[in-house]
Amino acid sequence: MLLLHKITKTQSLKNIILLIISSFCGTYVLVSLLLLGKPKLLNVHSSSEDVFEPTTLDHLVFGIASSKASWPKRKEYAKLWWEPNNNKMRGCVFVDSIPPRKDHTTNDTHLPPLCISEDTSQFRYTFRNGLRSAIRVARVVKETVALNHSDVRWYVFGDDDTIFFPSNIVKTLSKYDHRLWYYVGANSESCKQDWFFSFGMAYGGGGFAISSSLAKVLAKVFDPCIERYHHLYGSDGRVYSCITELGITLTLEPGFHQVDLKGNIFGLLASHPITPLLSLHHLDSTNPIFPNMTTSKSLQHLFEAANVDSQRMLQQTVCYHKQFSWTISVSWGYVVQIFPNHVSLPDVLKVQETFKEWQPKNNIAGAYTFNTIPLHHDPCKRPITFYLDNVSSGKHGIIISSYRKAFQNCSYKMASLQQMEVIKVFTNKLDLSIKQLQAPRRHCCDVLPSRARDQMEITTRECKIGELIYMH
Ligand SMILES: *[C@@H]1O[C@H](CO)[C@@H](O)[C@H](O)[C@H]1NC(C)=O
Ligand SMILES: *[C@@H]1O[C@H](CO)[C@@H](O)[C@H](O)[C@H]1NC(C)=O
Ligand SMILES: *[C@@H]1O[C@H](CO)[C@@H](O)[C@H](O)[C@H]1NC(C)=O
Ligand SMILES: *[C@@H]1O[C@H](CO)[C@@H](O)[C@H](O)[C@H]1NC(C)=O
Numbered sequence: 214m215l216l217l218h219k220i221t222k223t224q225s226l227k228n229i230i231l232l233i234i235s236s237f238c239g240t241y242v243l244v245s246l247l248l249l250g251k252p253k254l255l256n257v258h259s260s261s262e263d264v265f266e267p268t269t270l271d272h273l274v275f276g277i278a279s280s281k282a283s284w285p286k287r288k289e290y291a292k293l294w295w296e297p298n299n300n301k302m303r304g305c306v307f308v309d310s311i312p313p314r315k316d317h318t319t320n321d322t323h324l325p326p327l328c329i330s331e332d333t334s335q336f337r338y339t340f341r342n343g344l345r346s347a348i349r350v351a352r353v354v355k356e357t358v359a360l361n362h363s364d365v366r367w368y369v370f371g372d373d374d375t376i377f378f379p380s381n382i383v384k385t386l387s388k389y390d391h392r393l394w395y396y397v398g399a400n401s402e403s404c405k406q407d408w409f410f411s412f413g414m415a416y417g418g419g420g421f422a423i424s425s426s427l428a429k430v431l432a433k434v435f436d437p438c439i440e441r442y443h444h445l446y447g448s449d450g451r452v453y454s455c456i457t458e459l460g461i462t463l464t465l466e467p468g469f470h471q472v473d474l475k476g477n478i479f480g481l482l483a484s485h486p487i488t489p490l491l492s493l494h495h496l497d498s499t500n501p502i503f504p505n506m507t508t509s510k511s512l513q514h515l516f517e518a519a520n521v522d523s524q525r526m527l528q529q530t531v532c533y534h535k536q537f538s539w540t541i542s543v544s545w546g547y548v549v550q551i552f553p554n555h556v557s558l559p560d561v562l563k564v565q566e567t568f569k570e571w572q573p574k575n576n577i578a579g580a581y582t583f584n585t586i587p588l589h590h591d592p593c594k595r596p597i598t599f600y601l602d603n604v605s606s607g608k609h610g611i612i613i614s615s616y617r618k619a620f621q622n623c624s625y626k627m628a629s630l631q632q633m634e635v636i637k638v639f640t641n642k643l644d645l646s647i648k649q650l651q652a653p654r655r656h657c658c659d660v661l662p663s664r665a666r667d668q669m670e671i672t673t674r675e676c677k678i679g680e681l682i683y684m685h
């Protein structure tokens with residue numbers, strides 16, 4: 214929802230400062246990680262009386278910000294993630310008024326119920342050229358708490374174009390003691406956005422979670438608090454400001470993705486951090502994530518994998534094919550890449566810059582909050598990509614995901630690689646323990662002895678103690 218490009222055009226002085234600052238973004242990120250990533254020592258309880266039942270989907274309540282105008286289209290996103298869990302999901306989609314009957318073309322009983330937001334005309338909004346709906350959207354936090362659901366551990370908020378991976382959110386939040394005050398989310402991929410808004414803010418479109426104990430207190434103080442922030446642009450800035458006034462800082466969970474990017478987000482998806490995928494956002498503004506598909510079809514395709522092994526989604530393992538000197542990167546449920554040479558692990562993990570900035574004109578190093586590597590201008594020098602074709606649960610709980618070679622505009626690729634058409638990846642269903650979530654370790658993979666020239670088979674497993682991932 215944060216459309217920074219709309220609002221900074223007039224602020225040229227700020228832009229100049231911003232350009233200077235953003236070249237130091239790496240430093241800023243480092244500082245912010247140091248500040249944000251610290252464990253909350255005060256919140257650590259480990260005595261036996263603190264043991265409670267594991268967190269499940271029915272402990273969550275979702276508050277989704279939408280509108281009469283956007284819901285008829287955007288509900289297609291909600292269908293992807295709400296419908297499969299329909300009977301366990303609680304929450305509301307907040308609209309300014311109910312969309313007209315003719316837009317109810319599908320069975321909406323499979324979607325979250327619609328709630329009409331309260332009137333916010335008495336609140337001040339003074340951000341020039343901004344949208345005052347930011348107040349209504351910010352108050353989704355308060356109005357979701359006011360639904361009075363029982364036995365709530367976490368409130369999860371997002372926009373109507375936020376795609377959640379609910380079981381991964383449950384898994385991730387179960388790391389934290391919901392009785393303490395937590396504000397969990399992630400900031401923008403764009404340094405400029407983070408510099409302008411805050412490195413400490415959970416971006417609303419990426420989605421964020423607030424523990425119920427914090428949410429209840431926040432709801433009580435919310436209205437008088439947001440009056441103090443009438444000069445801010447967005448809804449998430451208001452929520453962030455009031456949580457900050459309560460003395461609480463962001464707990465960073467990099468599985469939430471605001472996706473303040475344009476174009477092809479392949480690079481971002483193929484190099485996901487080792488942490489469950491929690492959300493994707495802004496997919497109206499990016500290319501479809503699979504070639505030759507519409508956005509909607511491509512997301513359905515992604516969910517074919519997510520519905521089989523949600524926790525393994527986009528988890529990246531790298532193996533080396535010694536005989537051919539190939540580097541093979543598996544981003545599970547999405548893509549397999551073969552680099553026809555030796556690429557060391559730290560370089561494979563860099564995000565390929567396949568996308569463009571959310572706000573262009575800033576084509577300088579340090580635009581993103583992660584390390585990127587430019588795409589080679591010669592398509593022949595890029596890795597060969599194999600996109601997810603299908604996922605099936607084979608015998609004995611082995612999951613087989615197949616990836617098919619994408620078109621590459623190159624005529625002189627190495628013969629041995631040219632023949633490769635399909636990669637099959639054999640995995641077990643991933644079920645991370647709390648300890649593995651707290652201290653994640655990348656998995657290892659092995660290339661199986663080949664049975665056909667056009668096909669490669671790969672298995673993944675936990676790495677052995679002391680095992681290193683490199684070309685032997
Ligand atoms: C809508 O969903 C309900 C509940 O699952 C079902 O009973 C009903 O048949 C569906 N209606 C249509 C038109 O698909
Ligand atoms: C929730 O509880 C509050 C306080 O008890 C009450 O004022 C409010 O009407 C309730 N809301 C709903 C939706 O039941
Ligand atoms: C799955 O994909 C592979 C590779 O693209 C293909 O050979 C296989 O027939 C597909 N299986 C199904 C059930 O569609
Ligand atoms: C994409 O679609 C076109 C037209 O349907 C087809 O010719 C082409 O082979 C497809 N490409 C891939 C990579 O599937």
Ligand SMILES: *[C@@H]1O[C@H](CO)[C@@H](O)[C@H](O)[C@H]1NC(C)=O
Nearest residue numbers: 590591592620621622623624
């Ligand atoms: C492939 O590359 C050539 C040379 O760069 C270009 O002329 C051609 O249009 C490209 N073909 C496709 C299908 O992108």
